[in-house]
Amino acid sequence: MVARSPEMAATVHTVHRQSLREFLASKRTRQFVDHFLSHLVLLVLGLAFFLPFYWLVSTSVKPNSELFILPPKWIPSRFVWQNYPKAWNYLPFGTYFKNTLYLCAFNVIATVLSCTLTAYGFSRIRWPGRDALFLFLIATMMIPYQVTLIPTFLIFKWIGWVGSFKPLTWPALTGSAFYIFLLRQFYMTIPTELSEAAKMDGASELRIFLQVIVPLTRPAMATVALFTFLGTWTDFLGPLIYLSRESQYTLSLGLRGYLTRFGANWEMLMAGTTITVIPIVILFFFTQRTFIQGITLTGIKG
Amino acid sequence: MLHLSAARRRDFINGLLFTSPWLIGTVIFTIYPVFASIFFSFTDYSVLKAPKWVGLANYVELFTKDIYFPKSMYNTIYYAALSLPLGLAASVGLALLLNKKLFGMSVYRTIFYLPNILPTVAMSILWIWLLNPNYGLFNSILKAVGLRGVPWLTSPTWSKPSFVLMSLWGIGGSMVIYLAGLQDIPQHLYEAADLDGANGLQKMLNVTLPMLTPTIFFNLVMGLIGVFGFFTQAFIMTNGGPLDSTLFYMLYLYRNAFVYFKMGYASAMAWILFVIVVSLTLLVFKSSGRWVYYGGSIT
Numbered sequence: 001m002v003a004r005s006p007e008m009a010a011t012v013h014t015v016h017r018q019s020l021r022e023f024l025a026s027k028r029t030r031q032f033v034d035h036f037l038s039h040l041v042l043l044v045l046g047l048a049f050f051l052p053f054y055w056l057v058s059t060s061v062k063p064n065s066e067l068f069i070l071p072p073k074w075i076p077s078r079f080v081w082q083n084y085p086k087a088w089n090y091l092p093f094g095t096y097f098k099n100t101l102y103l104c105a106f107n108v109i110a111t112v113l114s115c116t117l118t119a120y121g122f123s124r125i126r127w128p129g130r131d132a133l134f135l136f137l138i139a140t141m142m143i144p145y146q147v148t149l150i151p152t153f154l155i156f157k158w159i160g161w162v163g164s165f166k167p168l169t170w171p172a173l174t175g176s177a178f179y180i181f182l183l184r185q186f187y188m189t190i191p192t193e194l195s196e197a198a199k200m201d202g203a204s205e206l207r208i209f210l211q212v213i214v215p216l217t218r219p220a221m222a223t224v225a226l227f228t229f230l231g232t233w234t235d236f237l238g239p240l241i242y243l244s245r246e247s248q249y250t251l252s253l254g255l256r257g258y259l260t261r262f263g264a265n266w267e268m269l270m271a272g273t274t275i276t277v278i279p280i281v282i283l284f285f286f287t288q289r290t291f292i293q294g295i296t297l298t299g300i301k302g
Numbered sequence: 303m304l305h306l307s308a309a310r311r312r313d314f315i316n317g318l319l320f321t322s323p324w325l326i327g328t329v330i331f332t333i334y335p336v337f338a339s340i341f342f343s344f345t346d347y348s349v350l351k352a353p354k355w356v357g358l359a360n361y362v363e364l365f366t367k368d369i370y371f372p373k374s375m376y377n378t379i380y381y382a383a384l385s386l387p388l389g390l391a392a393s394v395g396l397a398l399l400l401n402k403k404l405f406g407m408s409v410y411r412t413i414f415y416l417p418n419i420l421p422t423v424a425m426s427i428l429w430i431w432l433l434n435p436n437y438g439l440f441n442s443i444l445k446a447v448g449l450r451g452v453p454w455l456t457s458p459t460w461s462k463p464s465f466v467l468m469s470l471w472g473i474g475g476s477m478v479i480y481l482a483g484l485q486d487i488p489q490h491l492y493e494a495a496d497l498d499g500a501n502g503l504q505k506m507l508n509v510t511l512p513m514l515t516p517t518i519f520f521n522l523v524m525g526l527i528g529v530f531g532f533f534t535q536a537f538i539m540t541n542g543g544p545l546d547s548t549l550f551y552m553l554y555l556y557r558n559a560f561v562y563f564k565m566g567y568a569s570a571m572a573w574i575l576f577v578i579v580v581s582l583t584l585l586v587f588k589s590s591g592r593w594v595y596y597g598g599s600i601t
Contacts, residue, residue, distance in 0.1 A: 038399050045396070046413045052471065053416070055439045056428050072442045114323035121320025127313045130321075137324065140332050144527060144579050146552065146572045150342065150559050151335035157349065174327020205316045234421035236534045241560060252423040256538055259427055266431050273424045284419050288412070295478050 056277075060084070060270035067266050080267065087271035091261075095247060096254040103168055103250060104232045110172035111179060111228045112221055118175045119183035120209045124195055134184070141177045153241060167242045168235075172228075179224045186220040187213060223294035226287055233280060251276045342569035349563050360570035371571070373546055374554040380462050381550065382529040385469040389525070390518065393473040397480035398510070411481070415474035426538040429468050430455070455540055458547035465535060465548065476521050483517035484510070512595040519586065519594045526582050530575050551575060 059067065060083055062076040087093070122134050156167040190213065198208045214221070239253045249257065258272050284291060318325070343360060345353035364371045396414060400407055417425070432439045433454040441451035454464045487510065495505045533552040536542065542549035542557075555575070559568035 035402070035404060038402055038404055042399055042404070042410050046410050049413050049417065049471065049474075051439065052428060052432055055432060059431065068437050070437065070442065071446060072437065072439075114327075118321045118324040121317050121322075125313050125317045125320065127310075127317030130317055133321070133325075137328070140328060142580070142583070143332065143336065144531065144572075144576055146531065146555060147339050147576050148332060148335035150565055150569050150572065151338035152331055153559075154338070154349070154565065155330070155334075171327065171331055173323060174331060175324040177324070177328075180324060205320065209320075230419065234423075236421075236423050236537075237556075252421050255421075255423045255427065259430075259538065266434075269427060270431065273427050277420055277424050280419050280421065281416070284416070292411075292415075292478060295475065295482075 056270050057274060059266055060274045062267050064265065064267055067264075083267050083271040084275070087258075087268045088275065090268065091254055091258060091272075092246070093254070093272070093275065096249050096251045099165075099248055100233060100250045100252075103165065104229050106165075106169040107172045107232045108225050108228045110169065111176060112225050114173050114175035115179040115183055115224060116214065116217075116221065117209070118180045119187055120205075120213060122180065123184045123187035124190075124192075124208070124213065125205060137177050137180060141181070149241075156242065162242055163244045163248075164242075165248065168232075168238050176228075179228075183217070183220055183224065186217050190216055219290065219293070222287075222290050226283075226290055227294060229283075230280070339569045339572055342566050343573050344570075345566040347564075347566040347569075349565060353566065356566070360567050361574075363567070364570060364574065370546065370549060370554055374549045374551045377462065377547065377549055378529060378532070378551040381465060381532065382526070384463070384466045386522070386525045386529065388466065389469060389473050389476065390521065392470055393477040393521075394480050394514070394518070396473065396477045397484055398506075400477070400481055401484045411474075411478070414477055417471045418475040422534040423538060425468075425472075426535045429464075429535075430539050433464055455548075456544060458545045461540060461544060461547045465532075465539075468535065476525075479521060480514065480517055483514050487513045515594045519590050523583055523586055526586070527579055530579055 058074070058076060061079045061081060062073065062083075063078065063080050066073045066076055122130060122137070152171075153162070153167075156162050161167050194212050195208050198212055203211070234252065235250070236252045236256075239250045243249060243253060246254075246257070255272060255276055258269055342353060344355060344357060346356045346359070347353035400411055400414075420428075435441060435451060435453050435456055438454070440454065444451050452460055454460050491509050491513070492505060495509055500508065531552050532550050533556060536548050536550050536553050537556070540548040542553055551571075555568050555571045558564045558571065
């Protein structure tokens with residue numbers, strides 16, 4: 001709880017000299033009470049938000065016999081770490097991991113490449129029709145994904161790509177309106193003099209892009225890469241629609257298979273769930289700054 | 303473009319080349335699908351056979367014969383009406399608390415944000431277990447304090463509130479956005495209010511909340527769009543049950559398209575959704591003049 005800070009000690013000390021009424025009215029006291037109550041509320045809420053995570057991990061190391069008892073065992077009587085290898089081996093988890101990583105790697109590289117190039121074309125080169133097309137790009141962001149979902153599925157069906165990874169990877173090569181918009185805003189802030197100077201030296205647009213713009217906008221690229229990674233890692237509807245063979249399943253799709261097969265073996269299910277959650281949590285802790293900046297920048301909630 | 307100078311022509315070609323990934327993509331994955339989906343919505347199309355023109359039949363069936371369509375609409379609106387205002391109040395409240403620059407604030411922020419990064423499937427499976435009527439975390443706590451357990455996902459009355467509860471666990475994302483909005487409020491406004499002798503509540507009502515309205519507005523629009531796309535949680539946790547009480551709009555659309563292979567019918571649903579989302583967004587935009595306050599700069 002709240003430690004007895006020097007500030008608090010000082011407040012307590014002054015009480016002896018002031019009347020209670022004055023004490024309660026003083027700004028310092030009010031601030032102290034305010035902070036104390038805020039900490040109390042945050043502590044309770046923080047605990048409530050954290051509890052599901054605790055429940056997840058504690059269930060994953062419980063013996064099956066301790067799942068269905070009341071009151072629940074908050075700390076398992078013994079830690080059954082074997083739940084993890086058992087969960088890992090029950091279904092081809094390694095394959096799921098490999099598939100998910102492949103999709104993520106492809107999507108991150110393809111999205112960053114296509115979006116940065118397009119954003120460059122929309123910001124650093126002046127050409128007739130550019131601004132009208134950019135307005136159109138913004139308009140396309142308003143279209144809900146449900147509208148294009150079915151015809152897009154049908155395109156892939158006609159060309160025989162349903163049942164392969166291609167519908168989940170190739171579209172990334174054509175960019176995403178939102179990230180293009182985001183990157184363009186960054187590129188606009190770079191002074192034109194920088195490109196002009198390079199142009200005087202005879203540099204091509206591609207060279208200016210690679211040697212001037214890219215090095216200056218690494219944080220923005222990191223944001224796009226991070227959110228693309230996360231979006232692909234957690235995507236469910238895409239793999240659900242396009243993948244059919246179990247050898248192609250992603251973690252999300254495979255995890256759902258767990259649910260139907262394991263039934264009431266919640267300790268195994270929670271172990272499997274923890275396995276899919278850990279990489280993302282680690283990634284989050286390593287990239288927290290980019291993450292928080294990214295959200296405030298883009299309004300994406302992850 | 304023959305009359306363009308050599309330099310301008312080169313710029314034009316370069317512009318097209320650089321934007322070509324998106325130009326090609328938008329034709330294939332946006333422009334064509336939008337028109338195709340209008341067309342499909344007027345057809346009977348099962349993928350196996352060529353689409354058959356049926357005029358307005360899909361729309362007529364949706365609005366007059368289909369009993370699941372109004373149900374899915376009702377469920378979605380019910381969920382939106384609870385989760386959006388509650389989520390808004392909770393995330394603004396949390397952001398206000400975290401904005402006090404207290405000790406350990408970054409730890410709290412991380413804890414509140416963490417549920418947001420969980421893959422939806424993982425989160426859904428965890429919540430089925432949390433909401434287990436006999437041995438789940440929620441009912442264990444309720445029973446521990448002497449209350450009766452709630453049937454959660456197994457009861458048509460409680461199934462939708464269960465999803466609302468789960469959505470509240472994910473308010474950390476919008477909280478972070480509100481937090482950024484709060485930190486953008488210029489300090490001099492508070493100093494001016496102090497000089498006028500404003501108390502905490504007055505500062506909240508006259509400075510903080512008005513300055514936060516653009517962020518609230520943004521989150522509201524995103525939330526409205528998001529609610530109609532609500533799918534994965536319902537698909538995994540209840541698959542529409544019990545008694546279709548969690549058959550949300552997107553879930554029913556998915557079933558029509560990818561379970562019953564009624565592509566035309568599902569396209570009609572997609573277009574109705576599009577019209578609803580666009581009208582709601584316009585409505586919020588139109589009304590925004592009255593309640594959204596843009597200060598000197600737009601954030």
